Amino acid sequence: MGDIIFEDFNVNFETRKQNVKSVRDMNLTIKSHKITGIVGESGCGKSVLSLSILGLLPDYAKTSGNIYYDNKDITALANRVREKYLGREFGYISQNPSESLSPIRKIRKQFYESLDLVEKNKAEIEKKSIEILKELGFEKPLEVLDKYPFQLSGGQQQRVLTGIAISSSPRWIFADEPTKGLDENIKKDSLELFKKLRSFGIDSTLVITHDIDFAKNLCDEVMVMYSGQIVEMGIDVLDNPKHPYTKGFIESMPSKGMKIMEGKTLSPTEDIRGCRFANRCGCKTKRCDLESPKLYNYENSQVRCFLYDKGE
Amino acid sequence: MKEYIIEKVKSIFIVLVGISLLSFLLGVVSPGDPAELSLSKYGYSPTPQEIEARRVEMGLDKPIHIQYINWVKNILKGDFGKSFSTKENVTDMIIRKAPVTFKLAMYSIVITSVFGISLGVIAGINKNKPIDNLIKLITNILFSLPTFWLALLFILIFSEKLGILPTSGDGGFKYMIMPAVSLSLITMSTTAMVMRSSMIQEFGKQYYTFAKAKGISKYDLYIKNVLPNAILPVLTILGNFFGSILGGSAVVETIFALSGIGSYAVESVFSKDFPYLQAYVLLTGLAFVLVTSLVDILIIIINPKIRLKGDIYE
Ligand SMILES: Nc1ncnc2c1ncn2[C@@H]1O[C@H](COP(=O)(O)OP(=O)(O)OP(=O)(O)O)[C@@H](O)[C@H]1O
Ligand code: SF4
Ligand SMILES: [Mg+2]
Numbered sequence: 329m330g331d332i333i334f335e336d337f338n339v340n341f342e343t344r345k346q347n348v349k350s351v352r353d354m355n356l357t358i359k360s361h362k363i364t365g366i367v368g369e370s371g372c373g374k375s376v377l378s379l380s381i382l383g384l385l386p387d388y389a390k391t392s393g394n395i396y397y398d399n400k401d402i403t404a405l406a407n408r409v410r411e412k413y414l415g416r417e418f419g420y421i422s423q424n425p426s427e428s429l430s431p432i433r434k435i436r437k438q439f440y441e442s443l444d445l446v447e448k449n450k451a452e453i454e455k456k457s458i459e460i461l462k463e464l465g466f467e468k469p470l471e472v473l474d475k476y477p478f479q480l481s482g483g484q485q486q487r488v489l490t491g492i493a494i495s496s497s498p499r500w501i502f503a504d505e506p507t508k509g510l511d512e513n514i515k516k517d518s519l520e521l522f523k524k525l526r527s528f529g530i531d532s533t534l535v536i537t538h539d540i541d542f543a544k545n546l547c548d549e550v551m552v553m554y555s556g557q558i559v560e561m562g563i564d565v566l567d568n569p570k571h572p573y574t575k576g577f578i579e580s581m582p583s584k585g586m587k588i589m590e591g592k593t594l595s596p597t598e599d600i601r602g603c604r605f606a607n608r609c610g611c612k613t614k615r616c617d618l619e620s621p622k623l624y625n626y627e628n629s630q631v632r633c634f635l636y637d638k639g640e
Numbered sequence: 641m642k643e644y645i646i647e648k649v650k651s652i653f654i655v656l657v658g659i660s661l662l663s664f665l666l667g668v669v670s671p672g673d674p675a676e677l678s679l680s681k682y683g684y685s686p687t688p689q690e691i692e693a694r695r696v697e698m699g700l701d702k703p704i705h706i707q708y709i710n711w712v713k714n715i716l717k718g719d720f721g722k723s724f725s726t727k728e729n730v731t732d733m734i735i736r737k738a739p740v741t742f743k744l745a746m747y748s749i750v751i752t753s754v755f756g757i758s759l760g761v762i763a764g765i766n767k768n769k770p771i772d773n774l775i776k777l778i779t780n781i782l783f784s785l786p787t788f789w790l791a792l793l794f795i796l797i798f799s800e801k802l803g804i805l806p807t808s809g810d811g812g813f814k815y816m817i818m819p820a821v822s823l824s825l826i827t828m829s830t831t832a833m834v835m836r837s838s839m840i841q842e843f844g845k846q847y848y849t850f851a852k853a854k855g856i857s858k859y860d861l862y863i864k865n866v867l868p869n870a871i872l873p874v875l876t877i878l879g880n881f882f883g884s885i886l887g888g889s890a891v892v893e894t895i896f897a898l899s900g901i902g903s904y905a906v907e908s909v910f911s912k913d914f915p916y917l918q919a920y921v922l923l924t925g926l927a928f929v930l931v932t933s934l935v936d937i938l939i940i941i942i943n944p945k946i947r948l949k950g951d952i953y954e
Contacts (some may be wrong), residue, residue, distance in 0.1 A: 415855020427846040476944040
């Protein structure tokens with residue numbers, strides 16, 4: 329119960345000129361009661377993947393396939409029903425904190441609104457929001473509540489978003505780059521916070537991040553996404569990468585020497601027969617251009633690369 | 641905030657000087673001799689001596705810039721001169737007629753805002769659904785119909801056929817309904833269209849996605865989160881519409897025989913009553929500039945980012 333299961337799931341953004349395929353043939357289970365990380369370069373489809381679980385893709389996005397949650401295909405639900413999951417089952421911390429709050433409303437209103445889902449008593453709402461903001465490292469929560477978003481720094485906005493998302497105690501939290509733009513100290517606090525989300529009644533977390541160390545320290549399982557697909561997933565992916573892309577991606581991190589990977593990512597508009605990483609891959613073989621690799625089990629991981637196809 | 645308002649007041653002043661110059665020049669370039677026109681009565685032609693004396697009396701022998709300064713001085717004293725046609729003080733005429741136009745404009749702006757904003761919000765929320773298409777259709781039709789035609793249609797239906805509303809004349813609320821409605825339908829439609837697209841534009845913003853993800857009610861989402869943001873551009877056009885409503889009211893007042901400042905302005909064009917026309921242009925221009933500036937300031941007041949500039953936390 330509580331797992332999120334993708335079945336042949338695709339997301340396309342069609343325009344007159346082109347068809348951007350942001351998520352491709354996704355078959356994937358994101359396990360509940362765990363903290364799962366998604367890493368991958370910009371534009372690989374991380375945000376779109378999480379928005380499609382929430383049902384928050386823009387209405388011109390075309391999707392196909394299914395997403396199951398609690399044994400129900402949530403993509404088949406009427407909007408009205410599906411929206412009931414928001415805040416109650418699924419909480420969301422969106423990507424750009426400076427654009428994620430209404431610019432002309434005080435934090436108080438935007439915060440209370442969310443708590444209102446679970447608590448009707450005004451005094452209790454205030455008490456709870458102060459508690460949460462304190463947990464999040466704000467020393468003077470009442471002052472923060474009386475600010476407008478633009479009066480807070482990026483890090484403060486980020487924490488406010490987190491506070492709002494967790495305040496209604498959803499079962500899942502989807503956090504899109506919650507540490508972006510935070511300085512090292514606050515990042516540490518943020519790590520601690522995400523580790524103890526369970527104490528807020530949240531038992532499953534999906535966190536999208538560019539920060540490998542953050543993912544390593546936080547996540548039970550990590551998925552690596554490339555060009556709309558999961559290319560590798562497992563419990564020690566970042567310590568023991570197998571997929572050529574994962575290896576290159578880790579080496580390109582500032583903390584790991586910042587060795588920029590050669591070549592350019594295939595455009596999401598382009599469909600090819602073979603492996604989507606083949607044009608940049610140093611281990612490429614003939615087969616890689618002819619066939620598209622599946623996720624193969626290898627040691628603790630699943631890897632989308634023929635090097636790990638043991639012909640099962 | 642303070643600087644903003646000072647800047648605003650400065651620019652208002654400059655615009656006002658511009659408008660006053662324009663309306664003054666209107667009198668100068670107008671065909672006919674003002675001194676002669678001011679003396680002419682029905683069936684009476686003044687002698688050249690009389691005209692010459694009047695010219696001096698009116699200061700028309702002075703250089704043009706002196707004339708302008710004198711004209712402005714008089715206006716500041718509340719003196720717009722005498723009407724060529726009625727020989728009455730223009731100021732008195734305006735004071736008598738302005739309330740009718742003011743009432744008409746107010747009713748129209750209320751109809752424009754209330755219906756325009758509501759329809760736009762409903763359409764935006766229901767983008768591409770039947771209700772949206774219906775609203776789009778109606779507003780498009782209304783938008784493309786000329787005001788005078790609508791006014792005549794209304795008279796035909798509600799006065800001639802159904803006999804429930806009076807055709808013309810000044811009176812209570814009943815007399816204002818048809819003029820105000822016909823005057824506001826175009827601006828109302830435009831307001832609805834702008835409101836709709838402004839709502840839709842907000843739906844593409846990240847704060848909308850985040851607010852929606854909170855799982856709050858539709859009312860909280862659309863009315864408390866989106867509307868205050870979406871309405872800002874609409875306020876600006878509402879201010880601008882005040883101008884088109886004032887202009888349009890000349891036509892509507894004429895059709896419905898309302899004795900406002902607008903219907904007489906139309907007459908004054910034909911009767912070459914330039915003192916009145918100058919006053920009309922100047923005052924409606926002034927009203928327009930004041931209203932749009934007030935709206936600008938209102939928007940600044942609503943927007944905390946400008947209001948609280950520099951007041952950053954920690
Ligand atoms: N609303 C949209 N309309 C059109 N294309 C979109 C839209 N949202 C995303 N895309 C496209 O889908 C692809 C994946 O985008 P996505 O935002 O999921 O990337 P990401 O992995 O989250 O990147 P980042 O790390 O920069 O946030 C990109 O090619 C992007 O251009
Ligand atoms: S399948 Fe081939 S091209 Fe793709 S990553 Fe593996 S070796 Fe490289
Ligand atoms: Mg993203």
